[in-house]
Amino acid sequence: MATDTPRTDGALARLARFCYRRRRLVLLAWIVGVIAVAFAGFGYGAASDNDYSGGDSGSAKAQALIEKHFPEQQGDTLTLAIKAEKGIDDPAARQKIEKVIAHLDASPITGPVTSPYQDKDLVTKDRRIARTTIPLTDMDAKKTDVKPLVDSVKDASGDGVTLGLGGKTAEKAETPPQGSAERVGVLAAAVILFIAFGSLVAMGLPIVTGLMAVLGGIALMKLVGHLVPSPDFTVFVAALIGLGVGIDYALFILTRYKDSLQDGDGPESATVKAITTAGHAVLFAGTTVVIALLGLIAMGQKMMTGVAIGASVTVLVTMIAAVTLLPAFLGFTGHRINSLRLPRRTNRRHGADGVPARERRTPAERWVGVVQRRPLVAAILAGASLLVLAAPVVSMRLSLPDASVEPHDRSSYTSYKILSEGFGPGYGAPLIFTTEVDSKDAALRPVVEAVRKTEGIAYATQARVSKDGQAATFMAFPETGYQDEATADLVHKLRDDVLPQASGGEGVYVGGPNAGAIDFAEDTGSHLPLMIAVVIVLSLVLLIALVRSVTIALQAAVMNLLSIGAAYGVLVAIVQWGWLGSAVGFPTDMPITTWVPMMMFPLLFGLSMDYEVFLISRVREEYERTGDTRMAVARGLARTAKVITAAAAIMIAIFTTALLGPDVSIKQIGLGMAVAVLVDATIIRMVLVPAVMELCGKANWWMPGRRAPKATSASQAGIGEEARV
Incomplete structure (x- = not known):
């Protein structure tokens, strides 16, 4: 480890010292604050808003006419x-x-x-x-x-x-609560932390810190909902992300604290060093996640704006907890951080052969050596593997779940099966046609007949005029179901060909839940590239500012895209194609829920940047000390392998618990994110990163207008560990 001396006079150092010395006050403030916010948020927070309509789509215009002229149809x-x-x-x-x-x-x-x-x-x-x-x-x-x-x-x-x-209300009524999924995730995280730290005390601090932060964050999110409403799934998504990053951030800081104690620092000095190094990286990593989440605003959908704001609030609270609440806890534990230890055969400083642990080549370092001897082969194999995993994404279809994808023991699924058998699969996917008219005597017979004769329409009702005589509506039922791709094609055919050619068809809008879901999916697909571009650009700017290297920032962006693409591909194969779908809890093959891919991207991009920060920061530190890229990569990865592996295992454990719940959309996002983190922590960090950095050599550190850094001590270059990358 570089013999750097972190700044002890900066804002973070002063904050860490205050929280350590005033630990009772800080802890009391957190407890009172969380209780107060929880009371207000869970008692008086805003109700969820699951409305995905709006905008200029045909279904949105049809819904606006129905709400205005047919109020009797508004009831469920x-x-x-x-x-x-x-x-x-x-x-x-x-x-x-x-x-x-x-x-x-x-x-x-x-x-x-x-x-x-x-x-x-x-x-x-x-x-x-x-x-x-x-x-x-x-x-x-x-x-x-x-x-x-x-x-x-x-x-x-x-x-x-x-x-x-x-009916929608019946589906919600018989859907059981998410249950103990979060508790299972927390238990799994506790086991991983106990194995990583070997101490019950060290295990407990990240858990308690993360839980308090998530409780306060979700309650605060509910209060913010009065200003920016969010859908009901935001709570569970925020809980998943909050627990994951909250425990991980505390893990990174606690690891640095334990290392400082082992180097001979006192508890207060170790706390200050941990916050000014790992704590600084945590703030950067959390900011990256928040920026990535706020990229959802670029979708231009009020539902996703609510998700972005709500989840960002939870992440912000976890960041604050990591640099304030955790230092207070460390003030109480001091050297007792290793209390109630798991028995070990050797200590951390010396192995069984008496060689100091930090002078011995770890398995991770030996593995990097293998990759570095054949970097081109490793990069090609890793890249090809990721592309194969991502291949199914080209056939991704988006939709919203309905009764047809519910578990088969549900009453709503039974209703769907009976109605499909008796009245056709399109009975659950009605299309509602609406238009403005001049009088109650207005006739839409030519339009109704044109729709009725359209291939793919089972039957259509007669048109009826509103009581105020200003609008008319009728319904048509497709021959195909809600989730069938043919139904979406039918909606486009009606809008593009049938209605424009029918007498009186101009100004007739196709709406209803089915058409609304189709419009929502297409609007999402059209805005997704913009959101991806915004997230990548903002994250790149932030990462370049931290690592001071354009090359590494671009590498990180490309690798993150590869890992996310692989997660999308696996999700399509399991959920949409049905490969092992029943084994992980999906009752049937189904399209990907519309909001899942756009929710996954910013979250995963931000979380991947977390691991990039903690890995590259150590690599940069070693390069500043030695000037040898190959040695820097090997040592940097060796020093972060254990903590990144533990952090990834915690994320995977928490995300996969979503598979234990009843909601198929939450299952999808949990599965996709778990796959992405697994790919990122294995293929990306263990193979692709060392291989590509070996191939790039000194070009890794290229920055316009700056020469490559010379070998020097980290302290001379002003480079700390995680904080000063």
Whole structure:
């Protein structure tokens, strides 16, 4: 390790010293602050907003007309699907069906229910399958209000009669909470930290710091939601990211603290050194994650803006906790950081052969030597592997989940299957056509007929005019389902060919949940390149300022893109193609949830930069000391391998716990991020980075207008460890 002397008079040093010496005050302030914010946030925070509509899309314009002229259509509804093997007119079946309908009709949260026995259009020709719509009178009906209705319908099935209750509210009502996934992740992180540090005390500090930061961050995020609303999945995403970075940041600082104690520093000096070196890198890394998250604003979608702001708030709180709360904890532990140790056969300073540990070649250093002897071969193999993993991304399809991708034991899935069998797969994917008209006598018959005759349309309803006579609407049902690519093609055909050519078709908008999901996916795809460019440019500027090398910054950007592309490819293969999908908890093949790729990119780009900072900072330090790139890469990677591996293992453990939950979209983002971190910590950091840096040689340190640095001591060059890269 370079014999550098970190600054002890800077702002971070003063902050670290204050938090160490006033540890009781700092800890009390954190406890009181977190409790107060949690009380306010969880008690009075803003409700989630899952509206992905808006903008200038056809579905957005159709929705605006419906909201303005058809207020009676704004309430949510449930759909009861009925299948009777002997037909719904069988006496036993009819008694069961009418009992269920009466129960639904008597509920205080439902409006009048039309029995399929009263309307033949609600029954198939063979009288085996029927449906009816149940309006909800309470616009804000809670899951706890709807869940009993779902359970009663589900329990009534049997004796040749199958019943299912569908609709968005029913889907939410029967979706169980995420459960103990986060607790499993924290437990896994604790085990990894105990193995890495060998001490219960050292293990506990990152866990406690991370948990307090995440609790405060999420509560604060809910309060910020009054200004910038965010969707309901933001909480879980923020918890995943907050726990991951919060524990990792504390891990980096704690590792530096323990090294300083081992070098003979006292607890206060070690704390100051840890904060002014690793703490400085943590602030940079966290800032990179925040900047990457804020890149979501470039998508121009209010839903993603809410996610960006909400998740950024949580990351900011974890950064603050790392450089304030953790130094206070270190003030309490002091030299007792290694208390309650795991038994070891050798100590850290000397191995079994008596050779000082820092003078022995570690397995990581020996591995780098292998890569450096054949750098071109290693780079080609690693790059080819990443490209193979990324290949499936070219067939990625985006959509929003519906009942067809729910677990098959759900009532909403049962409803979907029955309705698809009886009324066609497109029954759950209706298209709503809306337009402005001049009077109540306005006729849309030519438009309706043109839509009805379009290939791919199963049937269409008659048009009806609003009560104010200013708008008209009708519905059409495709022959294909919500998730089918043919349905999206049909929407484009209607908009581009059928409506413009039909008499009176100009000004008719195609909307509804299905068309809205299609527009959302296409809007996301069109804005994704801009968001990627913004994130890359801002991160590059920040990284160049830190490492003072254009070459290394560009290397980092390209490698991050490769690892993210590989994660996208694996996600497509598992989720969309179904390779091992059932083994990791996906009930069926499905398109990738629209917001998952754009959420993954900034998060993963920022997190990858974290590892880049901690690796390259050590490499830079060694190069400043020796002037030998090959030796600097080998030693830098050897010194960071253990901590980066532990940090990556913690991230992977936390992200994969998302697979234990019920939400298929959260499962996707957890799987994708776990794969990306695994690829980044193995193929990228262990193979591609040393191979490419070996090939570049002194060009690694190129910076316009500056000569390559000469070999000198880190202290003479003003270069610290993680902080002064």
